[in-house]
Amino acid sequence: MTRTRSADRRLAAALWLFGMPLAAVAAPAAGAGPMAGIECAALAGQTIGGATLASAVVVPASATLAAYCKVNGLIEPKLNFELRLPTAWNHKLHYGGGGGYNGSIPPVVAPALNAGYAQVGSDSGHQGDVLDASFALNDPQAAQLFGSLSVPTVMGAATEIVRAHYGRNARRAYFEGCSNGGREGLMNVQRFPTLFDGVISRAPAYNWVGLMGAFNRTAKALAAPGGAINPAKTNTLAGAVLAACDALDGVADGLVSNPQACHFDPAGLRCPGGADTGDSCLSDAQLASVASWTAPAAFDGGTYHNPGWPLTGNENADGAWNAWLTVPPSLQFLFSDTTVKNYLARDPASDSLAYDFNSDPGALFSMAALNDATNANLHPFLGAGGKLILWHGGNDSALTVKATAEYYGDVVAAMGGQANADSFVRFYVAPGVNHCAGGPGADTTDLLGALDRWVTMGHAPGTLKASRLDPATGATLMARPLCVYPAYPRYRGHGDVNAALSYVCTAP
Numbered sequence: 001m002t003r004t005r006s007a008d009r010r011l012a013a014a015l016w017l018f019g020m021p022l023a024a025v026a027a028p029a030a031g032a033g034p035m036a037g038i039e040c041a042a043l044a045g046q047t048i049g050g051a052t053l054a055s056a057v058v059v060p061a062s063a064t065l066a067a068y069c070k071v072n073g074l075i076e077p078k079l080n081f082e083l084r085l086p087t088a089w090n091h092k093l094h095y096g097g098g099g100g101y102n103g104s105i106p107p108v109v110a111p112a113l114n115a116g117y118a119q120v121g122s123d124s125g126h127q128g129d130v131l132d133a134s135f136a137l138n139d140p141q142a143a144q145l146f147g148s149l150s151v152p153t154v155m156g157a158a159t160e161i162v163r164a165h166y167g168r169n170a171r172r173a174y175f176e177g178c179s180n181g182g183r184e185g186l187m188n189v190q191r192f193p194t195l196f197d198g199v200i201s202r203a204p205a206y207n208w209v210g211l212m213g214a215f216n217r218t219a220k221a222l223a224a225p226g227g228a229i230n231p232a233k234t235n236t237l238a239g240a241v242l243a244a245c246d247a248l249d250g251v252a253d254g255l256v257s258n259p260q261a262c263h264f265d266p267a268g269l270r271c272p273g274g275a276d277t278g279d280s281c282l283s284d285a286q287l288a289s290v291a292s293w294t295a296p297a298a299f300d301g302g303t304y305h306n307p308g309w310p311l312t313g314n315e316n317a318d319g320a321w322n323a324w325l326t327v328p329p330s331l332q333f334l335f336s337d338t339t340v341k342n343y344l345a346r347d348p349a350s351d352s353l354a355y356d357f358n359s360d361p362g363a364l365f366s367m368a369a370l371n372d373a374t375n376a377n378l379h380p381f382l383g384a385g386g387k388l389i390l391w392h393g394g395n396d397s398a399l400t401v402k403a404t405a406e407y408y409g410d411v412v413a414a415m416g417g418q419a420n421a422d423s424f425v426r427f428y429v430a431p432g433v434n435h436c437a438g439g440p441g442a443d444t445t446d447l448l449g450a451l452d453r454w455v456t457m458g459h460a461p462g463t464l465k466a467s468r469l470d471p472a473t474g475a476t477l478m479a480r481p482l483c484v485y486p487a488y489p490r491y492r493g494h495g496d497v498n499a500a501l502s503y504v505c506t507a508p
Contacts, residue, residue: 007286021050039165040069040085051075059084066114071161079145081122081154084108085165090116091161095151095196097177097184098122099436100130101338102146107176112448117422118170120158124150131334133342136370140325147370148187151175152195174451178202178436179399186373186407189388193380198387198451203399203436206247206407208371209364211399213357214297214306214378215336218325221292222333226276226285229326233279233286234316240269242313249431250491254440257311257431257480258488260508264311266290293325304368307402312432314395314441319434324397327420331398343367376410381424387454388425389447389461393433395440401429408485426461427485442466442480463505481505 002172038046043056051073055194057267061067061263069085082105094117096109102124125145126135136143145153155173162170175185175196187433188195207213229237245262246252252454256262266287271277274284282290290311315321324331333352340352344363368374381388390408392401404427412421432441441465450461466482469475478498480489483505 038164049157052158079125084119090115091171093173095175096121097181099179101133101201103128118162122154133338137342144407172197174198176200180205189381190375194384197456200389200447202391206373209304209368210306212339213299215332218292219333221289227289238316241311253497267407299346299357309400312395317439318437320397376414390427394429394431396435428482442468
């Protein structure tokens with residue numbers, strides 16, 4: 001029997017509860033037509049789609065959010081989710097991914113809710129801090145939910161609740177997430193290819209083993225004698241990169257928008273004799289830290305790897321190196337530390353800086369089986385009519401843009417070439433943008449609108465518009481075209497440097 005998307009969504013939770021993979025059971029036909037809907041308050045206390053609904057309250061419209069019904073539910077034993085059902089529904093469902101090691105329900109995705117989407121998010125099956133992987137130490141079910149099963153499980157319930165409230169099925173379902181949420185998106189594209197009509201995967205942490213290994217290697221380099229890099233030295237490095245590469249996109253605007261042409265060698269900043277002689281240079285130990293950051297990392301004989309981070313000239317932007325790399329305890333260290341303790345050494349007292357990432361290939365394999373979403377063969381997703389948008393900030397100090405570019409290249413190859421990939425995948429790089437958002441680049445783009453037009457009208461996205469907004473007023477501070485990879489925005493040579501029309505997408 002041919003499985004439908006709506007059937008997969010209804011069955012997802014039930015199949016997981018019985019320990020069965022989604023592909024193992026033939027699905028029934030999609031649900032019947034419209035029925036009488038259940039009012040918001042009446043949803044509270046009901047069990048729908050395997051979920052117990054603890055509360056359901058109407059949230060009045062505000063200056064920033066449309067009115068909606070907020071439903072909080074639990075799928076036993078401890079998978080919590082929140083479903084936001086807008087008063088003015090567009091007959092579509094939007095799943096917002098989590099971040100880090102999850103552990104809490106992410107906030108409302110305002111653009112989706114305001115556009116009329118029923119909007120859902122979960123804590124991924126455990127409660128805790130995003131920097132804490134202790135849930136995985138002795139709770140295999142929680143580890144499986146975080147790894148791949150929380151999204152399809154919640155979708156099984158969310159689909160039924162949407163139908164119960166509105167009296168009809170959602171016509172379309174989309175997933176959107178960044179960082180771990182981006183990984184969740186790719187996980188569902190690969191393992192549950194009929195669950196969503198379209199997926200937006202931003203800065204995906206899809207290569208979990210290689211990523212955590214690279215975090216661990218660089219943490220060791222920075223912790224070595226003399227390896228730390230202070231803010232002044234970060235400024236020195238960033239300034240040197242900009243001096244060498246900023247104008248390669250046609251204008252010196254503080255952004256390296258043509259990174260393929262940037263071949264900056266940090267060795268030119270070496271202090272005399274390699275000693276630390278001041279903030280205008282880098283010692284040998286500090287250059288080793290930079291090399292650990294930029295060079296590819298490989299583990300278990302190359303089974304797992306990370307391609308390294310580019311030098312962007314914006315390492316000194318707030319939320320870049322000062323958050324992820326150089327200010328102890330850095331976020332990269334904290335993520336690698338909890339990962340070593342709870343997934344690999346399986347000992348909360350272990351010292352992650354002394355841990356050999358190659359010491360236990362079995363532990364690496366087990367973590368990869370749970371968390372890696374590296375499969376580039378997306379034929380089932382393509383066959384189901386799915387569309388995928390990949391996006392990455394060019395100044396991401398958490399997850400390297402090179403990894404997403406590498407995955408995109410693998411997809412092109414696995415799908416038989418560029419033409420086949422172009423039929424369902426787009427990849428965008430936003431120059432100067434930090435991890436998921438922020439930084440000096442243009443970080444705001446309507447990817448959801450582009451995805452919806454692609455799915456519903458067949459309008460494949462091309463060049464989009466990206467903006468950097470004033471957080472206080474919402475006014476546009478600068479704009480750029482968001483180019484389909486590998487093109488980059490090149491200044492035309494005239495016009496306002498902060499206006500998108502002054503740039504044209506150009507092949508590197």
